Amino acid sequence: MNKLSRFGYMAFFLVVLVLPALLDSRWLTVGTTFLIFSVVALSEDIVLGKAGMFNMGHALFFGLGAYTTAILNANFGWPILATLPLAVIIPMIFGVLIAGPIVHLRGDYLLVTTIGFNIVFVQAVQNDLLGITGGPNGIFSLDSMNVFGKALDSPTAIYYFAFVVLILTLWVMRNLETSKAGRALHYLREDHIAAESIGINTRVYKIFAFALGSGLAGLAGSVYAVQYAAVSPEAFNFMQSVLFFSIIIVGGSSIPGVLIGVLVMFVLPEVFREFATWRYFIFGFAMILAMILRPRGIWPAKFGRIPKYLTGGAENG
Amino acid sequence: MDIFLQQLVNGLTIGSMFALVALGYTMVYGVMKLINFAHGDLVAASAFVGLTVYTEIMGGTASLTAILVIFALTVVVIAAVGVILERVAYRPLRTAPRLSAVVSALGASLVIQNGIMLIWGPRMRVFPGDLIPAVTWNVGGVVISLIQLLILVLSCVLMVALYFFVDKTRIGAAIRASSIDQDAAKLMGINVNRIIMVIFIIGSSLGAIGGLFIGLYYRGITFNMGWQYGLYAFVAAILGGIGNIPGAMLGGLLLGLFNAFISGYVSSTWADAFTFIMLIGILVIRPTGILGERVAEKV
Numbered sequence: 376m377n378k379l380s381r382f383g384y385m386a387f388f389l390v391v392l393v394l395p396a397l398l399d400s401r402w403l404t405v406g407t408t409f410l411i412f413s414v415v416a417l418s419e420d421i422v423l424g425k426a427g428m429f430n431m432g433h434a435l436f437f438g439l440g441a442y443t444t445a446i447l448n449a450n451f452g453w454p455i456l457a458t459l460p461l462a463v464i465i466p467m468i469f470g471v472l473i474a475g476p477i478v479h480l481r482g483d484y485l486l487v488t489t490i491g492f493n494i495v496f497v498q499a500v501q502n503d504l505l506g507i508t509g510g511p512n513g514i515f516s517l518d519s520m521n522v523f524g525k526a527l528d529s530p531t532a533i534y535y536f537a538f539v540v541l542i543l544t545l546w547v548m549r550n551l552e553t554s555k556a557g558r559a560l561h562y563l564r565e566d567h568i569a570a571e572s573i574g575i576n577t578r579v580y581k582i583f584a585f586a587l588g589s590g591l592a593g594l595a596g597s598v599y600a601v602q603y604a605a606v607s608p609e610a611f612n613f614m615q616s617v618l619f620f621s622i623i624i625v626g627g628s629s630i631p632g633v634l635i636g637v638l639v640m641f642v643l644p645e646v647f648r649e650f651a652t653w654r655y656f657i658f659g660f661a662m663i664l665a666m667i668l669r670p671r672g673i674w675p676a677k678f679g680r681i682p683k684y685l686t687g688g689a690e691n692g
Numbered sequence: 693m694d695i696f697l698q699q700l701v702n703g704l705t706i707g708s709m710f711a712l713v714a715l716g717y718t719m720v721y722g723v724m725k726l727i728n729f730a731h732g733d734l735v736a737a738s739a740f741v742g743l744t745v746y747t748e749i750m751g752g753t754a755s756l757t758a759i760l761v762i763f764a765l766t767v768v769v770i771a772a773v774g775v776i777l778e779r780v781a782y783r784p785l786r787t788a789p790r791l792s793a794v795v796s797a798l799g800a801s802l803v804i805q806n807g808i809m810l811i812w813g814p815r816m817r818v819f820p821g822d823l824i825p826a827v828t829w830n831v832g833g834v835v836i837s838l839i840q841l842l843i844l845v846l847s848c849v850l851m852v853a854l855y856f857f858v859d860k861t862r863i864g865a866a867i868r869a870s871s872i873d874q875d876a877a878k879l880m881g882i883n884v885n886r887i888i889m890v891i892f893i894i895g896s897s898l899g900a901i902g903g904l905f906i907g908l909y910y911r912g913i914t915f916n917m918g919w920q921y922g923l924y925a926f927v928a929a930i931l932g933g934i935g936n937i938p939g940a941m942l943g944g945l946l947l948g949l950f951n952a953f954i955s956g957y958v959s960s961t962w963a964d965a966f967t968f969i970m971l972i973g974i975l976v977i978r979p980t981g982i983l984g985e986r987v988a989e990k991v
Contacts, residue, residue: 429791476976482790483727484975487930490923491968498965614919617798624795656806662799663781670788 424628427564432489438611440596470589513607627672707948713925716895732922738903774896933984
């Protein structure tokens with residue numbers, strides 16, 4: 376990490392730390408959701424950006440985490456904190472089970488199967504599968520979270536909790552980038568046949584990327600359930616997956632890129648809420664323009680020191 | 693048995709609408725390798741344009757001329773929008789990474805969808821029921837309406853015409869060449885930009901007809917219905933093997949039939965889930981769709 380980026384992270388953490396003192400309650404909600412969506416977007420980046428698999432169903436894992444927490448709390452009386460490990464493990468298991476049979480599919484076919492799984496999930500939840508998901512209304516009035524006997528029930532406390540989860544995610548992302556697995560994913564994305572020929576087990580690493588991504592997304596889902604003390608199916612539908620997908624492509628597959636992506640794709644539309652009817656019309660044009668001006672995203676990824684003549688033209692993402 | 697035959701007729705009707713829309717996805721994909729996410733919204737726009745042509749230009753009176761004018765004007769308008777869409781949102785991204793064009797398509801979809809809402813408002817509009825005479829026939833217990841017959845016959849004619857156009861004409865050969873290898877096609881003197889324009893004209897026109905059918909058949913139209921029908925049509929294209937024209941037709945019909953039988957025999961609240969489970973199942977067995985070719989990967 377060079378000086379400039381260290382300074383950048385410090386500034387970002389500082390701003391996030393002092394922000395609750397300056398925001399009113401509506402903007403504090405937006406702030407908390409920004410932190411949660413950043414975690415989901417970073418986890419989507421592992422699958423889409425790092426491993427290069429076209430995943431357009433990431434809201435599924437986000438929702439699985441949220442519903443795990445909500446069901447265990449509302450139906451079985453578990454304290455929220457105790458549901459957190461399962462809210463990571465269950466989406467992870469589903470991630471492996473879902474990815475297993477489909478990772479060999481080529482780009483767009485993978486994209487449509489992940490959309491499919493997302494739609495199956497939402498419809499199952501809406502139809503009150505097993506009688507525990509609350510149907511189309513979802514599950515509400517969850518308990519507040521207790522940490523060492525203290526209730527984290529103020530919006531500010533939940534904001535900082537989301538911040539802790541984001542820091543944890545950033546730590547995972549940083550370690551991933553400099554680890555063997557991270558390099559494997561990078562080679563896999565650039566050219567999976569070449570990766571296979573130098574002994575990388577591409578299938579295992581593809582499933583690994585899905586597992587890690589879905590586990591982190593599940594954790595974020597759990598925080599999301601805590602924030603609203605409720606879950607409902609629409610929050611995890613396929614449009615939400617499209618949002619996470621676009622965040623990565625618009626922002627670029629790097630940590631600053633993903634954070635900028637969330638800012639542009641989620642916070643900016645909130646800022647322009649007054650223009651209710653015109654907002655998404657103009658937003659659509661902005662998406663087109665952003666892609667024309669920055670086809671690789673606002674802040675594209677840089678990986679290691681690969682000479683220009685090796686990367687030039689070898690674009691398959 | 694009556695239910696079976698009835699659902700067969702309903703399924704074929706829905707399926708041919710899916711197929712018409714799916715052709716737009718598959719033709720664009722074939723040449724540009726791009727999922728045109730805005731196509732579904734063009735379909736939705738077409739229903740609204742058709743309704744406006746009927747009430748504003750034809751004065752709201754039903755006749756054969758009215759129907760012909762509606763179809764002709766709507767197709768021209770939507771084809772023009774399709775061509776503009778390609779110029780503005782896709783052409784500048786021809787050499788960019790593939791997913792940037794996908795996000796540009798998603799942006800274009802937002803623009804069209806919200807454009808419809810700004811022009812026609814967020815509420816549901818209803819197609820007049822008497823635009824096509826509400827004649828029904830009872831063939832051995834199976835009820836077929838004039839509208840279903842029209843949709844079936846017209847879709848069939850259009851698809852056969854398209855098949856021969858792509859298979860037998862010079863422009864068709866150029867389309868096939870561009871979809872196999874754009875650079876080689878350019879070297880053979882094919883103007884790929886013009887071919888892409890032709891593709892958007894054909895795809896959008898078929899989508900426009902599909903949109904009018906949706907309006908005439910279901911009657912209620914909303915500004916955001918493009919995603920719903922578009923997604924189904926896209927699934928149909930994938931099912932048949934995206935990029936493959938007969939595949940899109942087959943995929944559309946299969947999807948329509950499957951959907952009708954699930955709604956008829958199992959439950960309509962689970963129809964989407966079953967449809968996608970079937971799609972995933974087929975893709976796991978045949979990774980490039982039913983008629984898709986197995987492409988050897990180049991090293």
